[in-house]
Each structure stands twice: as structure tokens, then as C-alpha cells.
Amino acid sequence: MESSKQKRCRSSVVETIEAPLPLVWSILRSFDKPQAYQRFVKSCTMRSGGGGGKGGEGKGSVRDVTLVSGFPADFSTERLEELDDESHVMVVSIIGGNHRLVNYKSKTKVVASPEDMAKKTVVVESYVVDVPEGTSEEDTIFFVDNIIRYNLTSLAKLTKKMMK
């Protein structure tokens, strides 16, 4: 009821990475190691492993993320809603933290690039989130898009380095 009053916004960020899909996906799908490519993550600990699957891979897994200093938040609590290794889709919700991102849910989809199926990968991250009080929808989208873009840029650099 309360959340229905809150204005929501949505956006998508697309990044083409010069690396094969299996490599890109192997990093993205590691729910327990977001610091491998997420720029502002300092460390991550798993709170619960969820049902089924290996640690950090099961649906319902929850991670506690510690963010770097200087960033406008200290921590974030996130849950893995969906992880599909066949369609290369990952859905993550943010369920806590002091970043002002409430009711945040993102879907990341990875596909081989039509340009070069074997060597290029397209990552699409789409999300919905409440617009925080006192902030405009435009600013909210700019902020979140920015964070995602930085993360995907780091991912591109990382995979490039790994292929050397």
C-alpha cells in the first residue's frame, strides 16, 4: 500500500563487450563475487545460500555487500531471484542498504553479439526502482544508469585482461 504511492522509474543499459559470451557470463553469474567487476563494491559475504544449488548460486541466496568509502552508501543487501544458465539471465533484488534505492529489481541478460557471435557479447541490464523522496526521476535514472555503466565498463576491462 505504502509503496504504491511511491513513483517508480525504469531504464536499461546496454554494453557490448569484446569477449566471448561464456567468459562474460561466468563473471556476471557469480552472485557471491560482485567485487570482481562492480566498481564500488569493496567486499561481499553470503548471508544465506538459498535452496538447491552450490553456495551463492541458488535461487533466494542473499549477499551482504560492503561498498567503498566516498560512495554515497556503505552497504547493500541483495537477493538472487533468478539465475538461468541456459538463457543467460540473472535477476537480482535489493532488499536493504543505505543507498536510498528502494524496491530495486534488475534483470541482466547476456547474448552473443550478432556482429561476431564468437568474440563479442552484448550485456543488457534493465531495472525498476522507486524514485527517492526529494530526488527527480531524471536524476534517479542518471545515477543508477551511471553505476551500471561503470560496472559494465569494468567488466569489459576485466575480460579483456583475462584474455591476454
Next chain:
Amino acid sequence: MAGICCGVVGETEPAAPVDSTSRASLRRRLDLLPSIKIVADSAVAPPLENCRKRQKRETVVLSTLPGNLDLDSNVRSENKKARSAVTNSNSVTEAESFFSDVPKIGTTSVCGRRRDMEDAVSIHPSFLQRNSENHHFYGVFDGHGCSHVAEKCRERLHDIVKKEVEVMASDEWTETMVKSFQKMDKEVSQRECNLVVNGATRSMKNSCRCELQSPQCDAVGSTAVVSVVTPEKIIVSNCGDSRAVLCRNGVAIPLSVDHKPDRPDELIRIQQAGGRVIYWDGARVLGVLAMSRAIGDNYLKPYVIPDPEVTVTDRTDEDECLILASDGLWDVVPNETACGVARMCLRGAGAGDDSDAAHNACSDAALLLTKLALARQSSDNVSVVVVDLRKRRNNQASS
């Protein structure tokens, strides 16, 4: 410490007059409190409570500079050299000899409530001789994202400045300091988080986790507030939101202006560069960084630049001390209050007759200011440097 507090409590000193022309005064968030109240706050040292939910409570770790012992012996050694020079030289006039001593200093750096210590302090008395004058270097660096940029500034900036000043024509301090900061920024950018290159030895004592997770390298930076003190001038170069304040005859004179993203001229510069300032827990460049200038932070260039703003101030007989500190202090202690606290400590040591007493007074001032910041719930690392700028008499007793 208790002795100093008791002594100060007995004094009935009026609050320092507010400088209405000071921009810092206009921005101050806290009322100027009576000096006795301030001391009481610090002396009692109320238990630190975790008022802000976003901060985890950490044990306060008080640490002086690891090189503090060397610093003491260096200062003592320099004093002897200075006195010897004065004694043996007939050409030195009385006025000049007043300024030839190395200034007494005090410094503290504490982690406070933050999870990690990312501040660094750099003290280099007599780091440069120029035109027969002793130059002294003092710097405070408040890192974010990780500590290695601030550590690198501590290790290298004084040497970079020295090399630039040695080739400086006349007194072009602004150009020289801008060049120095830009070189420092380039240096931290080129070294991939201190990874071993060409067999070069790693300079960091403890490897920071950036070595293992290189994506975070770009998001590391530091403020830098630096002062070069000469017999006649105080040169302050500032990049970021640490600050330098001069205490002159009881009045707090800011020698730097904080680089906040919503400062009108900084906001315009960022927008003209194609960037954007978003209010997300305060004004932030691209919603991420709460300062508009920093050493490092490559991912935010060209919006966040390493160029310092430089001020050159002539020294006067009324100068009491210079305070350099990170925003862990200035966010909770107004300039005037800091000035008043330092002044009380220095007065307690008399007019600088005894060099050891003056040195202790500076240390007490730095420590007292740090405790005051923590008592006022500062949520950041706190680093403070207090430099005694008072003249010293020729008949100074040997310690």
C-alpha cells in the same frame, strides 16, 4: 593532557571574534560555543554513541604518525643547527633570526568511526633551502575508495614540490603548485595500484586490496591540502574538501576554500566539461563523489580535476598558528572554534620561550581538536596538523 585541560578551564577568555568577511564563517553549521564548554566536552569525553544508523560503531584507534619519533628528533636536530647558524653568522639580522627556527608542530590522525584509515599526514620541516631561507612542508591527505592514493601523496608530494620549487622563477607559487599536483595525479594514475613494475620494489608497507581487484583502482582518490611555510610567507595549495585555517590575533582566516560540487564556480566548471552534479546524500559529481577536485579518481575525469587553488599569505607578528585538517574535523568544528582551542593551548605554553613547551602545546592542540571532533560525532577519519607560527626570541634556552 589533564593538566592542560585544568589550566585552560581556569581561564576566562572571551570567544574569538567572528570574521564577517570569511566565507567559512557564513557556511558554518554550528554556533560558536564558549571555550569552557568546549574543553568540558573534550575533558569529559562522553561515550561515543552510534546515532547514525548508516555507521557501524568501531573502536576509536588513536595513532600518531609512525614516524613521529623521527620527527621529534629531526625537529630537535634542526633547532640546534638553526641556533648554531644564528650564533656564528654576523650577517643575520635580528629580524631574520626570529624566523630561522623550524616551527613547532603537533599532529594526530585517528580512524574514528570509519571502517578504515584512509587519511595520511606529511610533515617535512626544512625540506628545502631557497634564497637562504628554510622552507617547511606540511600536508594532509584524506583518501576515499582506498588508502593507497593518500599514502602515495604522503610519500611523494613533498619531493615533487621540492623539485618544482627549485626551478621556479621568482615567486610563481601558483603555477608551481598546480604543476606539482598535476604531476602527483599523473604519478598515481600511471602506477597500476602499486603493482610491481619492471622489478621495482613495492613502496606500500601493506598491500591494499586494490591489487587483487583492479576494477576498483579508478575509483580511488584523495584530497590534498598542503602548506609551504617560509620565513615570510605561507603558501597553501588545496584540492578537495580538507582545509587550512590561519589563526591571527584570535581571528580565524581560511586560507583555502572547500571544493564542493555545488560551489557555484565548480558547478559551472563541471557542467561545462559535460558532467553533472546530483544530490544523492549531498551534492555529488555524477551522484558519486562529494568533492569536485581530487588527486586520482580517473574515472571521473575531466569533471574531477587535480588542480589546486593556491593562496599566498604574508606572515605577520600577529600570526599564532596554522591548522591543516581533513573534513572529519571541519564538518563538526567551525574554523573559529578550532582557532580558539589552538590559541588556548599555545597561550598555556607562554610566548614560545621554551621550545619543548611550544612543541607540546601544538601536540595538545592537535589532540584536543581531534577529541573534540570525535566527541561531536564526526563520522570520518580525523587528521590534524597544528603549526606554531609565533616568533621565537633569540635567547631561547637550550632544551
